[in-house]
Amino acid sequence: MSERLLEVKDLRTYFKITAGEVKAVDGVSFFLNHSESIGLVGESGCGKTTTALSTIRLLPDNGYIHSGQILFEGRDITNLPEKELRDFRWAQASMIFQGAMNALNPVQKVSDQIVEAILLHEKVTKRDALERVKGLFDLVGIDVKRVNAYPHEFSGGMRQRAIIAMALACNPKLVIGDEPTTALDVMVQAQIIDLINDLRHKLNMSMLMITHDLSIITETCDRIAVMYAGKIVEYGKTDVVVRKTLHPYTDKLIHAFPNIYQPRVMVESIPGDPPDLFNPPAGCRFNARCEHAVKGLCDCKEPPLVDMGGEHFVACHLRGGNQ
Amino acid sequence: MSLRYLSKRLMYTLFVFLFVVTFNFVLFRLMPGDPVAMLSKEIVSDPEARAAMEKLYGLDKPLPIQFLNYLKSMITFDFGQSFQYREDVWTVLKDKIANTLILGAASVPLSIIIGVVGGIIAGAHHGKKLDIGITSFTMLVYAVPSFWLAMIFLLIFGVKLGWAPFNGMLTAGVQYNSVNWAYLKDLFRHLALPAISYALACFGSYLMIMRGSIVDIYGEDFVLTARAKGLSERQVRNRHIVPNAMLPTTNMIVMSLAFIITGAFSIEVLFTWPGMGRVMVDSVMRRDYPMLQASNYIIALMVIIANFVLDILYTYIDPRVRVE
Numbered sequence: 325m326s327e328r329l330l331e332v333k334d335l336r337t338y339f340k341i342t343a344g345e346v347k348a349v350d351g352v353s354f355f356l357n358h359s360e361s362i363g364l365v366g367e368s369g370c371g372k373t374t375t376a377l378s379t380i381r382l383l384p385d386n387g388y389i390h391s392g393q394i395l396f397e398g399r400d401i402t403n404l405p406e407k408e409l410r411d412f413r414w415a416q417a418s419m420i421f422q423g424a425m426n427a428l429n430p431v432q433k434v435s436d437q438i439v440e441a442i443l444l445h446e447k448v449t450k451r452d453a454l455e456r457v458k459g460l461f462d463l464v465g466i467d468v469k470r471v472n473a474y475p476h477e478f479s480g481g482m483r484q485r486a487i488i489a490m491a492l493a494c495n496p497k498l499v500i501g502d503e504p505t506t507a508l509d510v511m512v513q514a515q516i517i518d519l520i521n522d523l524r525h526k527l528n529m530s531m532l533m534i535t536h537d538l539s540i541i542t543e544t545c546d547r548i549a550v551m552y553a554g555k556i557v558e559y560g561k562t563d564v565v566v567r568k569t570l571h572p573y574t575d576k577l578i579h580a581f582p583n584i585y586q587p588r589v590m591v592e593s594i595p596g597d598p599p600d601l602f603n604p605p606a607g608c609r610f611n612a613r614c615e616h617a618v619k620g621l622c623d624c625k626e627p628p629l630v631d632m633g634g635e636h637f638v639a640c641h642l643r644g645g646n647q
Numbered sequence: 648m649s650l651r652y653l654s655k656r657l658m659y660t661l662f663v664f665l666f667v668v669t670f671n672f673v674l675f676r677l678m679p680g681d682p683v684a685m686l687s688k689e690i691v692s693d694p695e696a697r698a699a700m701e702k703l704y705g706l707d708k709p710l711p712i713q714f715l716n717y718l719k720s721m722i723t724f725d726f727g728q729s730f731q732y733r734e735d736v737w738t739v740l741k742d743k744i745a746n747t748l749i750l751g752a753a754s755v756p757l758s759i760i761i762g763v764v765g766g767i768i769a770g771a772h773h774g775k776k777l778d779i780g781i782t783s784f785t786m787l788v789y790a791v792p793s794f795w796l797a798m799i800f801l802l803i804f805g806v807k808l809g810w811a812p813f814n815g816m817l818t819a820g821v822q823y824n825s826v827n828w829a830y831l832k833d834l835f836r837h838l839a840l841p842a843i844s845y846a847l848a849c850f851g852s853y854l855m856i857m858r859g860s861i862v863d864i865y866g867e868d869f870v871l872t873a874r875a876k877g878l879s880e881r882q883v884r885n886r887h888i889v890p891n892a893m894l895p896t897t898n899m900i901v902m903s904l905a906f907i908i909t910g911a912f913s914i915e916v917l918f919t920w921p922g923m924g925r926v927m928v929d930s931v932m933r934r935d936y937p938m939l940q941a942s943n944y945i946i947a948l949m950v951i952i953a954n955f956v957l958d959i960l961y962t963y964i965d966p967r968v969r970v971e
Binding site: 380382410411412413414415418419421422426427428429430431432433440444474476490 | 965
């Protein structure tokens with residue numbers, strides 16, 4: 325078994341719309357080792373969710389993987405037949421959805437929805453599956469007595485815990501967290517992050533975390549990949565990226581967070597809007613909003629993702645060191 | 648389902664019933680005019696005869712007593728004499744209701760099945776050719792007035808092709824001593840055309856509601872969850888989408904069941920089906936007030952009962968209703 329659990333190579337995922345194609349993910353590469361976690365961070369519409377959905381090929385009808393490879397333990401997911409793909413989902417890679425939304429079926433018991441996943445992938449009796457659900461409830465901190473509850477009988481935090489329990493039901497090798505703490509209040513958010521961290525260590529699980537909230541990634545992830553307009557602009561170990569930030573966009577993103585230890589100042593915002601992915605700009609996609617942009621370079625030539633040493637990658641003409 | 652919920656719904660149902668009945672009573676007392684004067688001009692001029700008349704109809708008693716008498720007769724289904732049949736209203740009406748129910752039982756399940764299954768198929772192929780085909784056909788049939796549709800059916804299959812009779816419930820002049828095979832065969836042959844026309848007239852609304860809910864629910868997050876779990880499209884549809892889409896559709900089906908009893912006026916009239924719908928149309932024509940009042944009362948009763956049944960049914964299909 326290779327060390328790499330997941331390796332995404334030059335992934336391009338496009339969406340067909342009436343006017344043509346939207347290049348939501350345009351040449352994304354990253355990897356994830358066993359029992360490591362990686363965070364994809366970026367603004368809305370930068371392609372982070374599309375990247376995540378591509379890894380289990382759960383794209384909407386008009387989305388498709390144009391090219392690239394997604395290697396899961398060396399097996400390419402992009403050309404898996406339908407039946408094998410269904411077996412792969414949840415048993416190998418599961419997802420933690422946003423619990424505040426309607427991620428649970430409102431007319432089915434929560435436990436039945438978890439049992440359904442177990443029975444689908446494993447040859448166990450319903451009774452055994454239900455026993456496992458009880459164990460999972462206990463693991464994520466829901467009272468086992470609530471095993472017969474329906475989603476509406478749970479609070480937002482409990483629903484999120486139940487969704488985490490569901491994601492763990494088949495002992496997957498990879499868990500993808502799609503904004504698992506968004507729309508929860510701050511106290512509950514902290515509890516859920518603690519729970520995720522706790523489970524990560526207990527179960528030794530690998531995780532792909534998608535969020536627009538950098539603080540969550542710094543708390544839960546070993547690696548961070550900053551995405552902008554369908555591309556990864558900076559990628560590396562979390563503490564390195566946060567402390568020795570290279571890309572101007574990452575820099576802006578970090579400064580867009582208030583620091584409670586420093587004097588109170590207005591947080592910075594990033595001027596302008598993310599570019600249109602239907603018609604992306606030439607050169608570096610961030611050039612129009614970047615204060616360091618050099619005319620004739622940044623708006624003409626696309627910067628490659630270069631290794632700056634110590635598995636720290638950046639895609640910037642100025643910081644990448646090969647002007 | 649808790650006993651508390653049941654008793655609460657029962658109380659509510661009883662309250663609505665009393666309200667409707669009282670409203671019906673008050674409405675007629677508020678109408679201008681003298682009921683005795685309606686019967687005969689001579690009686691009004693003669694005080695003695697008038698008093699006798701008022702005594703006969705209970706009009707000499709105070710209003711509260713009149714109300715209680717009225718309530719009693721409503722509960723015991725004593726609706727008085729029909730003007731046109733010169734017979735007890737309920738005796739006439741109950742046979743007509745039975746006939747209408749036969750027609751309803753033959754056509755309504757058919758239209759529910761076509762509507763629900765068609766709606767699921769159309770919704771699952773949302774935007775594709777199959778959906779456009781089903782939806783266009785449904786809209787066309789739904790938009791066409793049911794009496795016109797029934798006439799076309801009658802003309803083509805009844806008159807031109809002669810596949811099935813289109814007149815009444817049984818072959819005229821034939822006497823059946825009991826419910827035997829020959830009787831049923833005759834009944835079913837007569838049932839074919841009106842039942843199919845009726846089903847065609849009804850299925851559209853079920854289909855459109857079902858399709859609409861299916862399409863809505865396809866966009867829900869839990870559908871994505873179900874797919875992520877590795878369920879096949881078919882499993883996602885049958886286990887997660889359809890049970891949720893059935894909620895609004897069930898609501899509509901149960902409510903429309905209440906109106907089965909009134910029958911489809913136009914279809915009963917066209918196929919001379921001796922049902923309740925036709926009786927109501929006749930009663931309007933002939934100013935048969937007791938008959939009309941009784942019919943209205945029965946319709947109201949059915950709607951109230953359907954509502955109650957729906958409340959109970961909902962606790963089984965939608966867990967969110969169980970907590971009050």
